[in-house]
Amino acid sequence: MPQFSEITTDLAQLAIELPSWAFGNSGTRFRVFGQPGVPRDPFEKIADAAQVHRHTGLAPSVALHIPWDRVDDFDRLRAHAADLGVALGTINSNTFQDDAYMLGSLAHHDPKVRQQAIDHHFACIDIMGATGSRDLKIWLADGSNYPGQADIRSRQDWLAESLATIYERIGDDQRLVLEYKFFEPAFYHTDVPDWGTAFAQVQALGDRAVVCLDTGHHAPGTNIEFIVAQLLRLRKLGSFDFNSRFYADDDLIVGAADPFQLYRIMVEVIRGGGLDPTSGVAFMLDQCHNIEAKIPGQIRSVLNVQEMTARALLLDRDALAAAQQSGDVLAANEIMMDAFYTDVRGALAAWRSSRGLPEDPMAAYAASGYADQIAQARQGGAQAGWGA
Amino acid sequence: MPQFSEITTDLAQLAIELPSWAFGNSGTRFRVFGQPGVPRDPFEKIADAAQVHRHTGLAPSVALHIPWDRVDDFDRLRAHAADLGVALGTINSNTFQDDAYMLGSLAHHDPKVRQQAIDHHFACIDIMGATGSRDLKIWLADGSNYPGQADIRSRQDWLAESLATIYERIGDDQRLVLEYKFFEPAFYHTDVPDWGTAFAQVQALGDRAVVCLDTGHHAPGTNIEFIVAQLLRLRKLGSFDFNSRFYADDDLIVGAADPFQLYRIMVEVIRGGGLDPTSGVAFMLDQCHNIEAKIPGQIRSVLNVQEMTARALLLDRDALAAAQQSGDVLAANEIMMDAFYTDVRGALAAWRSSRGLPEDPMAAYAASGYADQIAQARQGGAQAGWGA
């Protein structure tokens, strides 16, 4: 197994983009519980995100969600972020909250609704110019609830047309990133339900169209690291939306439900070159801190990714390859588990300290008094949530 | 196979309770889409429910949800319902929307929160007196999202205590009905996740405590008719919450996702005597018409239950028993399928007509002009939803 000191160069490459909406309120269809100090606007969200980066050094950028994060002056927002030490990142479109989208958006049967959704993406591309964002991420709620409700086949063609129209508008240094999801909010069919569909659609668009893999968007039992390996092989893995789940799209803290799965995913990321910044793979969180504190929830999340990345980097790949080649099932598995079971937390703490970061970012944040400060300062106004 | 005329006596026993909340707005965590004419208060909800009964003769009672349906004067609500030809039915408690309940209610670690939830149920029992309801139905959102967050074992004991306290207050002719659910809104553990837990809890209470089976509250692949048979055998099947699902608790129209499953469920209901009114089994809907019109959605739902009940009554049980006894797998299955594949819709239409009901309740409702009427009349005010 490599020494910890041998993996720090690679480890230092890890950068995780935070979702602005993780700092706002979220919940289930049953209830959205508010929390003290929750941001009222994008400026406050970015201030909170900057706290995560400050204590971890892991989260240098923040993804925006339009229209939730629409501001009058994106230059000002960009400067605000820069002042706090972070950058604006991916622009996420939203075509699931306008009344027009009840039965779909880019795949809707009505060309007027499709055009409305396309126009929304054009507006997002305009914002990308102002924010300096590389990626336009498209997650669609499109689908149907009842057999017969929609023409599955035509919708796939309409979707292809809509995406092609948007893709034409994307700049040479920009990317269209298409996310897939097994189900929810549609319950019978979803127009981009699996990686195969996302792959077929982006392949038809061109090189700057890639796939987003949200770790919570699969059928029960799906081997996610296989999809990671496959998309890297096909040069179509654009980004991750990290979170974890026990049942459906639970959007829990990444690594909380199945840390071993996160490790296996990172093993395949590294195997396929995805940790190399030139690979273009973006690591993002997409989570809902429904009941836990949001800023520490995000700190815990990026730490979980870092810890599992460290373990994955410690994997003795030469020994593993030899065991695989010899067909020694138990030896290969033992080598795989060895890195996973290695406790990297102490080494990581020391390494953080050596880089001027707190050894224990969770404790450092708690000690900072920021939580109390925002709880007191952010009185009045409407707390941000999925509606705004 | 029996003649249709031989099953009408049994068929006439079918009565399905409607949920008042099906007439209000509902949705997913992503969006609640409003609809024109949605009720603003419990009186309007009951008026809508009465439309379903008027056109189908199948839905003589309406379940209430407290506090969503709390009114100042339940006598007036009861009289209003009676005027419209329906009765008030089951009282459903709600311990998932108050801030105090973020981490649980009857199973919460804090005795003060448990007492608050118990007191809410006492209030529900008071309402049952005013409404003349037999059943207090308890569905709990209690659970946890992260391993370690809660002491699963202690919570089970606290739950038992809370339920015992409530059970003591139930009248001699009333019942406590405990519902189970696999997951959601809690994502790691749920305090009443399966029929086994509900059974163990109500068994500890006494004869007037029974189980509610919601058809959408199971793990993928669960054989629900087996649970129906088992609970009937154990004399603990109190009620159904009918709906259908493809993935999770989708709350779609009952029979929409898997009509054959609904048929199999009704076959076991009849096999176990559950259709007999003396069995005490209550048939209720619990659905969300997120994108379809609500009143016709409910009409379609009760018709689906009626159609599948008719098919299940047509099952040639003597022939089936003979085939089963002879171990003829294909013959037994063919007999089972024969009734399912029999198109009962024409016979049902004629029978409805003979009873003074519209042959086609969907068409009759559409022709009634009621939808336009409420869309025009119900201007202003706040549409009812899960929050109120």
Add this chain to the structure above:
Amino acid sequence: MPQFSEITTDLAQLAIELPSWAFGNSGTRFRVFGQPGVPRDPFEKIADAAQVHRHTGLAPSVALHIPWDRVDDFDRLRAHAADLGVALGTINSNTFQDDAYMLGSLAHHDPKVRQQAIDHHFACIDIMGATGSRDLKIWLADGSNYPGQADIRSRQDWLAESLATIYERIGDDQRLVLEYKFFEPAFYHTDVPDWGTAFAQVQALGDRAVVCLDTGHHAPGTNIEFIVAQLLRLRKLGSFDFNSRFYADDDLIVGAADPFQLYRIMVEVIRGGGLDPTSGVAFMLDQCHNIEAKIPGQIRSVLNVQEMTARALLLDRDALAAAQQSGDVLAANEIMMDAFYTDVRGALAAWRSSRGLPEDPMAAYAASGYADQIAQARQGGAQAGWGA
């Protein structure tokens, strides 16, 4: 809704290929129960398959499995089949029963094992010449049981190489059909686990490489008709392996577990032109009659496909399109259900009779005495099963 007489031309196009192995013994890992009269060799299997066609007119060809159906003289087997009124169809390879394949075949880490598996496919292609078969169907058991056991990424590349080598050998009028499967017999990763992988692999090969969709090879909750629509759209749906399942790859009689799903699949097949013989979509069964009689099990299966195809053809597509365009969710669903709930069995019986076929193929087979005849005649020798 169309009249039955309007759909018979399309219905007459339906032809379902039977798997020779359905007539041999099969079972679970726990036990293979034998049955009286089971064939001892490929000639007897084909004789049994011909019974299915004789009574239904639906099953004009028989798929072979190599080496289970290897004979010294395939010309003689072909003539034998022709004498009985059926043709030899798809050749299925087998790379999961030789000791060399314990850790894989076409995706094995050892090039010698890969070459052995490639050579087996070359032998299958030679047999295709003798049998006049169009399709070489490849289902792979390749995968791993433990994380680390295998290099998922390299195996995908090795698989691509192996398939390319085989594809080169395929004749101009022949096709390579790649089947995917979610899991089993490998439990951690499978090398072709989903339609996306099969699609990416066959797309890299060329036009004569297509995908086989086995209806039992998906994750729980997967919308299979969506995949049907998508593969037809991508011109890569080569064939179906029909069966049904409640949990995993149960290989039950098609339509037995979820007849409504079979209907929806046939609706998308027709929607995408897959019923047209020029589409190249082959309809096959792949089932295990572990406890039921095998020949009637196959008869029931082809009848189930025929019945659901008839219902799907009866779907009023103009009305459906209009309802979909108007966004009327309930009306569209009702039109979809109308055809499904229509009892076509009587019309099919009459139509069969008009074509010189028995009205009730199950009864006709039972009355034929064939079952007793083979039970008596086939004494001695080893009953065929998955091992031979």
Add this chain to the structure above:
Amino acid sequence: MPQFSEITTDLAQLAIELPSWAFGNSGTRFRVFGQPGVPRDPFEKIADAAQVHRHTGLAPSVALHIPWDRVDDFDRLRAHAADLGVALGTINSNTFQDDAYMLGSLAHHDPKVRQQAIDHHFACIDIMGATGSRDLKIWLADGSNYPGQADIRSRQDWLAESLATIYERIGDDQRLVLEYKFFEPAFYHTDVPDWGTAFAQVQALGDRAVVCLDTGHHAPGTNIEFIVAQLLRLRKLGSFDFNSRFYADDDLIVGAADPFQLYRIMVEVIRGGGLDPTSGVAFMLDQCHNIEAKIPGQIRSVLNVQEMTARALLLDRDALAAAQQSGDVLAANEIMMDAFYTDVRGALAAWRSSRGLPEDPMAAYAASGYADQIAQARQGGAQAGWGA
């Protein structure tokens, strides 16, 4: 967190029973691959099991499977085991391989078949007398493949009668242990599919009837540690059948698929007192080493249980309780994860050494030469498998 030295007393209590059949060949329905040196009879199986105990000190007893392990002289087998330092343990009945049991055994519709299955259990009880076994473990393959095939409700009653008859014969110091399983080999319904059914059945029998929880026998997404907690609370957790799975009942090495789940299970075991020998909870393996070497597969398995038990014992329960009481979700989860992430392997190696055991049991076994020895010695004869 406790010191490792504080947990060794508890850790020393851990004893895991090995299944004799793990040393014989096993596989899937597709193929059983043989391995060199596989035992030919129960004596050789026990010799192999003794190797596991010799190198780990964790596996002092061996479960037998009747008829696979039937011998003429059980006294001799018992003495043979004692000579090798192990004891004979649980007797597992088998009612799934005789032709009579194709459609069921204790729940079969034919009373003659039920009696045959009861008699088999009487024979097992006789063997328990000879072997000194405490537990009769009953896992039933009973179920059906097709709707209508069987009368689910009657079978539950027949099952209750059969179990009651067997229970009467059980000695005062013996136990009847009923195992449940979600599906397989039956695919439509299973007569004991869930813990609720097993609980209801054993509760009707009496105090000496308890439940066996096989960790691979649940629906996808099931929270197994909840069931552990519940059965301990209800005083009905009799034993574990440990293994792991990604999809169905994969029977992989325990802890291989989801080590965090195994940890959570052990946390609840300890929480409920199940590690205390007086609790009566038996820890057993039930696995299939289809492709990996069997003896090291078993060694790895018991080590995995030991490692996760150690982590679970290290959990700081006081700190956890405090965090739970304060409602601090993130703190409680962090405490839970802290013990899981602690690398106990070094401490365990040292502790083993201090007890006269090899530090690295896997390496010690490999160095022992035993594998080569049995491969050479066990020539000729039939290798043991599930059939014998």
